[in-house]
Amino acid sequence: MIQSKGYAAQNAETDLAPWNFEHREVGPHDVQLEILYCGVCHSDLHQIKNDWFPGIFPMVPGHEIVGKVIKVGDHVKNFKVNELAGVGCMVDSCQVCENCKADLEQYCLEGSTQTYNGKGRDGVPTYGGYANTIVVREEFVLHISEKLSLAATAPLLCAGITTYSPLRHWKVGKGHKLAVLGLGGLGHMAVKFGVAFGAEVTVLSTSPNKEAAAKALGAHHFVVTSDAEQVKAVTGTFDFILDTVSADHDMNMYLSLLRTNGTHIVVGVPAPYPIHPFSLIGGRKSLAGSGIGGIKETQEMLDFCAENNIVSDIELIDIKDITASYQRMVKGDVRYRFVIDMKTL
Numbered sequence: 001m002i003q004s005k006g007y008a009a010q011n012a013e014t015d016l017a018p019w020n021f022e023h024r025e026v027g028p029h030d031v032q033l034e035i036l037y038c039g040v041c042h043s044d045l046h047q048i049k050n051d052w053f054p055g056i057f058p059m060v061p062g063h064e065i066v067g068k069v070i071k072v073g074d075h076v077k078n079f080k081v082n083e084l085a086g087v088g089c090m091v092d093s094c095q096v097c098e099n100c101k102a103d104l105e106q107y108c109l110e111g112s113t114q115t116y117n118g119k120g121r122d123g124v125p126t127y128g129g130y131a132n133t134i135v136v137r138e139e140f141v142l143h144i145s146e147k148l149s150l151a152a153t154a155p156l157l158c159a160g161i162t163t164y165s166p167l168r169h170w171k172v173g174k175g176h177k178l179a180v181l182g183l184g185g186l187g188h189m190a191v192k193f194g195v196a197f198g199a200e201v202t203v204l205s206t207s208p209n210k211e212a213a214a215k216a217l218g219a220h221h222f223v224v225t226s227d228a229e230q231v232k233a234v235t236g237t238f239d240f241i242l243d244t245v246s247a248d249h250d251m252n253m254y255l256s257l258l259r260t261n262g263t264h265i266v267v268g269v270p271a272p273y274p275i276h277p278f279s280l281i282g283g284r285k286s287l288a289g290s291g292i293g294g295i296k297e298t299q300e301m302l303d304f305c306a307e308n309n310i311v312s313d314i315e316l317i318d319i320k321d322i323t324a325s326y327q328r329m330v331k332g333d334v335r336y337r338f339v340i341d342m343k344t345l
């Protein structure tokens with residue numbers, strides 16, 4: 001076994017703290033990374049706090065992983081030692097069901113294996129990127145360009161693909177009015193992609209103090225959702241809303257901002273919320289959801305970012321400050337993604 005060290009939550013009540021654990025030996029089809037940076041996703045906090053379902057503890061979070069390949073199995077064809085590589089939210093899937101065959105491993109009919117807070121097909125718990133190393137089967141490892149800042153590339157592995165994939169699926173672009181709901185880690189990437197794809201982008205935010213920053217990211221308009229006049233002015237105007245909100249919010253109010261035939265795409269995962277049927281019926285609106293993206297599309301997104309010089313706006317942190325960083329993230333006080341510098345482990 002490979003001796004590994006990281007930060008883990010021992011249960012849903014305690015803060016993360018240093019923890020030593022083991023990864024499997026590098027198998028013939030595996031790649032081992034030395035983790036250099038790992039992004040901090042709101043999903044990490046939801047999961048260590050059991051917000052969605054009872055977690056598997058001890059839990060080492062982190063699914064925005066970039067680093068250097070340090071070992072490859074005998075049958076690995078696509079990766080070499082010393083190359084840069086990344087790992088996102090999944091580390092395995094059945095590879096044979098109709099969704100896996102359609103490059104939609106995130107919707108694997110047997111369930112894809114999550115990078116952490118999951119169990120591998122061997123039944124062993126998976127441990128994520130707040131750690132010095134990880135072992136992953138080759139098919140779930142991504143190539144990372146040397147052209148971009150490596151630390152600022154890490155969030156692309158989740159925040160990037162989770163916003164890129166729905167915008168591509170619904171072909172959001174020129175001629176569309178796109179509203180990005182919530183300007184956090186996912187939201188700021190949605191703004192960058194929406195602008196890059198040619199849409200007219202409005203940020204819908206609870207934070208008036210983010211307006212200048214939203215415009216600097218390329219957003220064309222900014223609406224403070226607590227201001228009734230501003231909300232009234234955009235009611236019935238959007239073709240798409242990409243909803244990245246992590247906490248309770250009034251879905252019926254947001255659905256009223258769509259124009260006829262508009263689509264509200266949910267990617268944020270707060271607690272369940274009520275939706276009135278009339279909110280959808282009036283104006284023939286669609287309510288949709290989207291989960292991360294398949295491996296092929298994740299590589300396509302990374303390549304698109306390298307070509308178009310797109311990275312995340314980050315604040316680099318010391319791993320010992322992770323709990324304070326979670327507290328700041330909950331308050332919306334991060335521009336726009338914390339990334340752990342793994343040298344500090």
Ligand code: NAP
Pocket residue numbers: 040041042043044046158159162181182183184185186187204205206207210244245246247248249266267268269270290291292329330332336
């Ligand atoms: P984040 O950085 O904390 O951003 C969330 C943003 O939501 C905040 O910055 C804030 O933006 C807004 N917000 C917070 N509370 C709100 C409220 N009560 N009402 C309205 N807006 C509120 O989080 P993140 O990392 O981007 O993740 C966002 C959500 O997506 C999380 O629930 C996460 O678990 C989920 N997620 C889903 C997938 C998927 O595959 N579907 C993948 C990754 C993450 P403003 O200050 O602008 O209002």
Ligand code: ZN
Pocket residue numbers: 041042043044063089158159
């Ligand atoms: Zn995530």
